[in-house]
Amino acid sequence: MKNILIISGHTDLNDSVANKKILELLADSIPQSRQVHLDKLYPDFAIDVRAEQEKLLWADIIVLQFPVFWFSIPSLMHRWMECTFLHGFSHGSSGDKLRGKKLVLSYTTGAPSEAVPFDDFFLFLKAAAQFTGMEYAGSVATGNVSYQMRQDPELLAQIDVKAAEHAQRLVQFLTSMD
Secondary structure, eight states: OEEEEEOOOOOOOOOSSHHHHHHHHHHHOOOOSSSEEEEHHHHTOOOOOHHHHHHHHHHHEEEEEOBTTTBBOOHHHHHHHHHSSSSSTBBBBTTTTTTTOEEEEEEOOOOOOGGGOOHHHHHHHHHHHHHHHHHHHHEEOOOOGGGGGGSSSSHHHHHHHHHHHHHHHHHHHTTTOO
């Protein structure tokens, strides 16, 4: 299997239901993958650029796992990209370190998936993949897992089921890339 790096961009996984469950199931299903939990490593947003670039060098497939916050990626994930995807590393005349790697988006949202064309919000990530020589490989999305739903035990159980289904779809997607 290819080297799979999963970057969790949730700003506080301790306060997550769906993303936390997805990451736990991915760790069990693809144990050879590596996970980076940005909230645990960089609660102060002070990214260790060299360490993060080393992880990217190892990877063949880069999965960005995140909840949709105001129609975009969380601020911590954005900061990680700003710090890590530097001229001379990811782009520029000598910046070819991401070339040929596959980028996969894996995200959750509180809104129903069919309500909004969420993939349209991530054109900037597709452009970043193209700009850095990565191949945008696709996305796995799950909607209707709102933060407010966890107050109701029945709705919380639905989030758990949806998160498990999301993880299963993502595992199938990633393993088909071999």
